[in-house]
Amino acid sequence: MLSELRKTRNQQRTERRRQALLDAAGKVFTRQGFLRTLVSDIVAEAHVGQGTFYRYFPDKRAIFEALLDRFLANVFEAFAGMTANPPQDQDEYREASIAAIRQATEILDRDRDLALLLLREAPTVDSELEDKVSSVYSALVTIARSFLDRAIKEGFARPCNTELVSEAIVGIGAWMANAWWAGRLPDFSKDQVIEQLVDFAFFGIGSANNS
Amino acid sequence: MLSELRKTRNQQRTERRRQALLDAAGKVFTRQGFLRTLVSDIVAEAHVGQGTFYRYFPDKRAIFEALLDRFLANVFEAFAGMTANPPQDQDEYREASIAAIRQATEILDRDRDLALLLLREAPTVDSELEDKVSSVYSALVTIARSFLDRAIKEGFARPCNTELVSEAIVGIGAWMANAWWAGRLPDFSKDQVIEQLVDFAFFGIGSANNS
Amino acid sequence: MLSELRKTRNQQRTERRRQALLDAAGKVFTRQGFLRTLVSDIVAEAHVGQGTFYRYFPDKRAIFEALLDRFLANVFEAFAGMTANPPQDQDEYREASIAAIRQATEILDRDRDLALLLLREAPTVDSELEDKVSSVYSALVTIARSFLDRAIKEGFARPCNTELVSEAIVGIGAWMANAWWAGRLPDFSKDQVIEQLVDFAFFGIGSANNS
Amino acid sequence: MLSELRKTRNQQRTERRRQALLDAAGKVFTRQGFLRTLVSDIVAEAHVGQGTFYRYFPDKRAIFEALLDRFLANVFEAFAGMTANPPQDQDEYREASIAAIRQATEILDRDRDLALLLLREAPTVDSELEDKVSSVYSALVTIARSFLDRAIKEGFARPCNTELVSEAIVGIGAWMANAWWAGRLPDFSKDQVIEQLVDFAFFGIGSANNS
DNA sequence: AATGAATGAGGGTTCATTCAT
DNA sequence: GATGAATGAACCCTCATTCAT
Numbered sequence: 001m002l003s004e005l006r007k008t009r010n011q012q013r014t015e016r017r018r019q020a021l022l023d024a025a026g027k028v029f030t031r032q033g034f035l036r037t038l039v040s041d042i043v044a045e046a047h048v049g050q051g052t053f054y055r056y057f058p059d060k061r062a063i064f065e066a067l068l069d070r071f072l073a074n075v076f077e078a079f080a081g082m083t084a085n086p087p088q089d090q091d092e093y094r095e096a097s098i099a100a101i102r103q104a105t106e107i108l109d110r111d112r113d114l115a116l117l118l119l120r121e122a123p124t125v126d127s128e129l130e131d132k133v134s135s136v137y138s139a140l141v142t143i144a145r146s147f148l149d150r151a152i153k154e155g156f157a158r159p160c161n162t163e164l165v166s167e168a169i170v171g172i173g174a175w176m177a178n179a180w181w182a183g184r185l186p187d188f189s190k191d192q193v194i195e196q197l198v199d200f201a202f203f204g205i206g207s208a209n210n211s
Numbered sequence: 212m213l214s215e216l217r218k219t220r221n222q223q224r225t226e227r228r229r230q231a232l233l234d235a236a237g238k239v240f241t242r243q244g245f246l247r248t249l250v251s252d253i254v255a256e257a258h259v260g261q262g263t264f265y266r267y268f269p270d271k272r273a274i275f276e277a278l279l280d281r282f283l284a285n286v287f288e289a290f291a292g293m294t295a296n297p298p299q300d301q302d303e304y305r306e307a308s309i310a311a312i313r314q315a316t317e318i319l320d321r322d323r324d325l326a327l328l329l330l331r332e333a334p335t336v337d338s339e340l341e342d343k344v345s346s347v348y349s350a351l352v353t354i355a356r357s358f359l360d361r362a363i364k365e366g367f368a369r370p371c372n373t374e375l376v377s378e379a380i381v382g383i384g385a386w387m388a389n390a391w392w393a394g395r396l397p398d399f400s401k402d403q404v405i406e407q408l409v410d411f412a413f414f415g416i417g418s419a420n421n422s
Numbered sequence: 423m424l425s426e427l428r429k430t431r432n433q434q435r436t437e438r439r440r441q442a443l444l445d446a447a448g449k450v451f452t453r454q455g456f457l458r459t460l461v462s463d464i465v466a467e468a469h470v471g472q473g474t475f476y477r478y479f480p481d482k483r484a485i486f487e488a489l490l491d492r493f494l495a496n497v498f499e500a501f502a503g504m505t506a507n508p509p510q511d512q513d514e515y516r517e518a519s520i521a522a523i524r525q526a527t528e529i530l531d532r533d534r535d536l537a538l539l540l541l542r543e544a545p546t547v548d549s550e551l552e553d554k555v556s557s558v559y560s561a562l563v564t565i566a567r568s569f570l571d572r573a574i575k576e577g578f579a580r581p582c583n584t585e586l587v588s589e590a591i592v593g594i595g596a597w598m599a600n601a602w603w604a605g606r607l608p609d610f611s612k613d614q615v616i617e618q619l620v621d622f623a624f625f626g627i628g629s630a631n632n633s
Numbered sequence: 634m635l636s637e638l639r640k641t642r643n644q645q646r647t648e649r650r651r652q653a654l655l656d657a658a659g660k661v662f663t664r665q666g667f668l669r670t671l672v673s674d675i676v677a678e679a680h681v682g683q684g685t686f687y688r689y690f691p692d693k694r695a696i697f698e699a700l701l702d703r704f705l706a707n708v709f710e711a712f713a714g715m716t717a718n719p720p721q722d723q724d725e726y727r728e729a730s731i732a733a734i735r736q737a738t739e740i741l742d743r744d745r746d747l748a749l750l751l752l753r754e755a756p757t758v759d760s761e762l763e764d765k766v767s768s769v770y771s772a773l774v775t776i777a778r779s780f781l782d783r784a785i786k787e788g789f790a791r792p793c794n795t796e797l798v799s800e801a802i803v804g805i806g807a808w809m810a811n812a813w814w815a816g817r818l819p820d821f822s823k824d825q826v827i828e829q830l831v832d833f834a835f836f837g838i839g840s841a842n843n844s
Numbered sequence: 845a846a847t848g849a850a851t852g853a854g855g856g857t858t859c860a861t862t863c864a865t
Numbered sequence: 866g867a868t869g870a871a872t873g874a875a876c877c878c879t880c881a882t883t884c885a886t
Contacts, residue, residue, distance in 0.1 A: 010845090033335060035246060039881060049847035054882070124244060124332050134395065148416060157416045164399060164407045165416060167390055168383050175382030176375075184345070188375065196375045204415035205359060205368045205376060221865090225870080250856065260872040265857065432866090455757055457668060461860060471868035476861070546666060546754050556817065570838060579838045586821060586829045587838060589812055590805050597804030598797075606767070610797060618797045626837035627781060627790045627798060643886095647849085672877070682851040687878065 018056050021046050022070065025063045030113045034064060034121045065129060068118050071111065072136050078107040079143060090156040093147075094202055101194050105177065112181045119174075140170045169201055229267050232257050233281065236274045241324045245275060245332045276340060279329050282322065283347050289318040290354060301367040304358075305413055312405050316388065323392045330389075351381045380412055440478050443468050444492065447485045452535045456486060456543045487551060490540050493533065494558050500529040501565060512578040515569075516624055523616050527599065534603045541596075562592045591623055651689050654679050655703065658696045663746045667697055667754045698762060701751050704744065705769050711740040712776060723789040723835070726780075730831050738810065738823060745814045752811075773803045802834055 024046035028037050039060055043053050057063040079100075087093040108115055123130035145166035151157035176197055179185050185193060235257035239248050250271055254264050268274040290311075298304040319326055334341035356377035362368035387408055390396050396404060446468035450459050461482055465475050479485040501522075509515040530537050545552035567588035573579035598619055601607050607615060657679035661670050672693055676686050690696040712733075720726040741748055756763035778799035784790035809830055812818050818826060 014845090035335060038879090043848095050849085050881095051847055051883080052845085055845075059881075121335050124246065124335050134393075138395075151416070158414060160411065160416065161399075161403070161407045164387075164396070164404060165411050167396065168387060168408055168411055169416075171383055171386030171390070172379050175386055176379060179378055179382070182345075184349075185375070185378065188372075192372070193375060196372045197379055200371065200376050200379055200415065202415045203369060204411065204413045205362070205371065205380075221870085228870090249854090261856095261874090262858080262872050263870080266870070270856080436866090457757060460858095465869095472860095472870085473862080473868055474866085477866075481860075543757050546668065546757050556815075560817075573838070580836060582833065582838065583821075583825070583829045586809075586818070586826060587833050589818065590809060590830055590833055591838075593805055593808030593812070594801050597808055598801060601800055601804070604767075606771075607797070607800070610794075614794075615797060618794045619801055622793065622798050622801055622837065624837045625791060626833065626835045627784070627793065627802075643849085650849095671875090683853090683877095684851050684879080685849080688849070692877080 017048070017052075021048070021053065021056055021063065022067055026067055026111070026114050029064065029067065029121075030117050033117065034060075034125060061125060064122070064125060065132075067114070068122050068129060068132060071115060071118050072132065074107060074111075075136055076139070078104040079140060086150060088154075090151075090202070093151055093156060094198055097198050097201075098194055101173065101198070102191070105190065105194075108177075116178065116181045119178075137170055137174065140173075141166050144169050172197055172201065228259070228263075232259070232264065232267055232274065233278055237278055237322070237325045240275065240278070240332075241328050244328070245271075245336055272336060275333070275336060276343075278325070279333050279340060279343060282326060282329050283343065285318060285322075286347055287350070289315040290351060298362075301362075301413070304362055304367065305409055308409050308412075309405055312384065312409070313402070316401060316405070319388070327389065327392045330385075348381060348385070351384075352377050355380050383408055383412065439470070439474075443470070443475065443478055443485065444489055448489055448533070448536050451486065451489070451543075452539050455539065456482075456547060483547060486544070486547060487554075489536070490544050490551060490554060493537060493540050494554065496529060496533075497558055498561070500526045501562060508572060512573075512624070515573055515578060516620055519620050519623075520616055523595065523620070524613070527612065527616075530599070538600065538603050541600075559592055559596065562595075563588050566591050594619055594623065650681070650685075654681070654686065654689055654696065655700055659700055659744070659747050662697065662700065662754075663750050666750070667693075667758060694758060697755070697758060698765075700747070701755050701762060701765060704748060704751050705765065707740060707744075708769055709772070711737040712773060719783060721787075723784075726784055726789060727831055727835055730834075731827055734806065734827050734831070735824070738827070741810075749811065749814045752807075770803060770807065773806075774799050777802050805830055805834065 021042065025037075025042045028041045028045050032041065037060070039053055040050060042060075042063065043050050053063075057066065087096045119133060122133050141163075145162050148157060148160075148162045148166050148169075152159050152162070176185075176193060180190065180193060188196075232253065236248075236253045239252045239256050243252065248271070250264055251261060253271075253274070254261050264274075268277065298307045330344060333344050352374075356373050359368060359371075359373045359377050359380075363370050363373070387396075387404060391401065391404060399407075443464065447459075447464045450463045450467050454463065459482070461475055462472060464482075464485065465472050475485075479488065509518045541555060544555050563585075567584050570579060570582075570584045570588050570591075574581050574584065598607075598615060602612065602615060610618075654675065658670075658675045661674045661678050665674065670693065672686055673683060675693075675696065676683050679686075686696075690699065720729045752766060755766050778795050781790060781793075781795045781799050781802075785792050785795070809818075809826060813823065813826060821829075
């Protein structure tokens with residue numbers, strides 16, 4: 001009979017190994033993409049035997065999903081703080097937005113390549129993984145929408161179809177993050193990008209003297 | 212020696228068959244995704260022999276690329292008209308934008324599922340295909356930017372970093388098209404979406420009375 | 423109804439095309455070997471259509487065999503003259519041998535590469551082709567043996583087992599021809615090789631003063 | 634971590650299986666020739682899975698080469714002893730030659746069919762394998778030549794061009810071995826063949842009373 | 845529990861052969 | 866008769882998964 005201590009130690013070892021496999025998978029997926037990653041690549045990267053993989057994950061898709069879950073949890077965590085401290089006027093709103101985005105990207109920046117890969121490839125693997133990614137965007141849209149609704153009610157935002165507009169706002173964020181991470185905007189600092197986008201979202205491209 | 216007539220007829224037959232293979236591939240890719248599509252699925256859909264496929268395309272990737280090329284050519288054609296008729300004031304600009312987007316989506320709508328698939332999966336196949344898709348976005352950004360630059364010069368658009376903002380505008384378009392095609396916006400007509408987005412792009416979310 | 427003239431002309435045309443295909447096949451087989459030669463290579467070399475090949479030969483093996491037959495007929499022709507003019511003493515015998523070998527190689531030299539290929543690869547294709555090649559060697563052995571038998575009877579050759587020795591003599595010829603054609607004897611002229619070999623065959627390596 | 638004992642046992646098992654595959658391949662190649670042998674034939678003969686083959690050899694050519702290497706190593710071993718004990722006169726030389734050849738054929742006789750196949754087909758597979766076989770003949774020629782050079786220097790062999798003559802001697806050996814193995818000399822014992830050939834090599838066909 | 849050798853179904857690709865024009 | 870596009874039976878090889886140790 002195993003002692004409690006021994007049992008716990010084994011569980012820890014198991015959990016550590018699971019994480020090691022996930023980390024290894026993350027590296028290999030980032031390097032080669034889901035399509036071109038073999039299970040044998042993952043176990044080689046993790047320095048474990050081929051059979052060991054199947055003690056922890058039923059197949060390649062499963063470890064990809066686990067990786068995605070871990071990442072999506074991070075995303076939620078990153079945006080969780082945004083609901084606090086409702087702003088009192090448009091300037092505060094704008095400042096709060098900039099701060100929130102800056103903080104969120106900070107967290108995501110740690111695994112930017114993996115993030116890029118997961119968001120890009122998950123929808124091509126499976127409709128289930130596609131739904132998972134969608135649901136995260138939906139959640140972000142919901143957050144954005146509640147902010148926007150309040151801002152309109154408080155009178156410091158232009159009335160509009162908040163469902164569509166918040167989708168668009170999340171879209172800008174996701175798109176530009178993608179562009180930035182993919183190196184398509186080499187001439188700008190991250191802060192520049194964030195500020196310009198927030199201004200665009202707040203004021204549009206229209207000039208004041210024309211309204 | 213074949214007569215000219217005969218030669219031409221053969222070329223036509225070859226071209227027709229190539230298109231038939233492309234169409235069949237389009238259907239199967241749309242249904243199953245690149246990953247899960249077998250060459251044997253494509254030839255079954257096209258009702259030709261397995262070997263016939265390899266007379267027209269060297270491998271699965273190649274037919275996917277040809278399909279992408281055909282689609283990207285359509286995209287360019289769709290947006291080619293946008294450069295004509297520079298608008299004279301902000302309202303005309305806004306109307307022109309709506310008209311152009313409506314027309315572009317009209318054309319793309321014919322193969323919406325395929326479009327969705329190509330844009331989503333091409334970047335996961337290959338860095339070359341990834342670049343192809345990127346370059347189309349870049350081209351659209353360039354078009355958007357030249358419009359925006361002029362609008363600012365003419366005084367009916369707010370000065371801003373046009374490189375970033377035009378990237379964002381294309382991003383909104385691509386993102387919302389995606390959302391729309393993927394059925395994530397079931398409550399809105401296409402025209403509603405277009406109008407709301409153009410307004411968002413022109414005026415932002417900021418209220419007039421707060422500026 | 424075709425006139426006789428027309429019929430003959432067609433037969434000639436057919437025969438010419440058959441020879442053209444054989445020549446083309448010879449070139450390609452020489453270049454690539456039987457194993458790596460495709461029917462499509464042969465028709466490309468012959469500048470005829472893929473289907474045309476099958477009007478003249480049932481398959482790749484058949485054209486190889488036809489080529490072999492054409493070559494073996496040449497070999498027989500080359501050695502046919504050797505039976506004439508029986509020599510009267512050992513020196514005449516030796517001179518006649520040298521002359522015959524020289525003449526034979528003369529004829530074979532025209533298609534040396536093809537000869538090398540056919541003799542080397544035919545036995546690996548088929549046991550039937552193997553037998554064909556064998557039978558040529560047997561025929562040569564028979565010729566050599568009849569000479570040797572007579573020479574012994576006439577008293578200017580050492581009595582020996584003529585079946586084995588004539589096999590060995592043909593073996594030397596075939597082996598050295600192979601070595602020569604394959605470029606394994608770069609330092610010698612053909613005449614040098616022939617003379618040395620004939621001397622070896624006549625006198626062996628043993629020295630006179632030791633007998 | 635595997636114990637040393639376990640590791641060694643695994644290596645042995647691996648080596649045993651590799652040899653089993655080689656043996657199986659030998660059987661199938663002998664039966665069907667390189668051209669007509671499928672990898673699936675080899676694995677069926679060896680009673681292992683299709684994939685197992687590819688753990689041990691990259692492709693069909695590779696296992697053929699390994700088989701050839703194993704055989705050529707045997708050939709060298711068979712002839713290695715020939716360099717020892719230089720003979721002191723022509724008779725000793727002749728006796729030594731007979732003994733050496735008898736011993737060499739003894740060893741090769743064990744895998745005569747495979748030997749025949751390897752020497753015959755290897756040059757048709759590849760220029761690399763062709764070179765391998767050539768190099769063995771060259772090595773044998775070198776051995777023969779050193780003997781002949783010494784015999785001439787010692788005065789019990791007729792001066793001659795030793796490069797050509799030793800090539801011819803090896804040629805006789807290879808050719809007659811081939812003829813014997815191929816069943817073209819059914820009326821003679823091996824010893825008869827060897828003796829006759831050695832006599833032919835020593836004394837030629839020329840009669841003594843004619844010199 | 846961990847291993848890595850063994851497996852074989854499955855997929856891509858070739859190429860001899862057929863056949864409609 | 867000549868053509869070359871079409872064909873699909875082979876065949877090679879990969880790689881996710883199993884399993885004996």
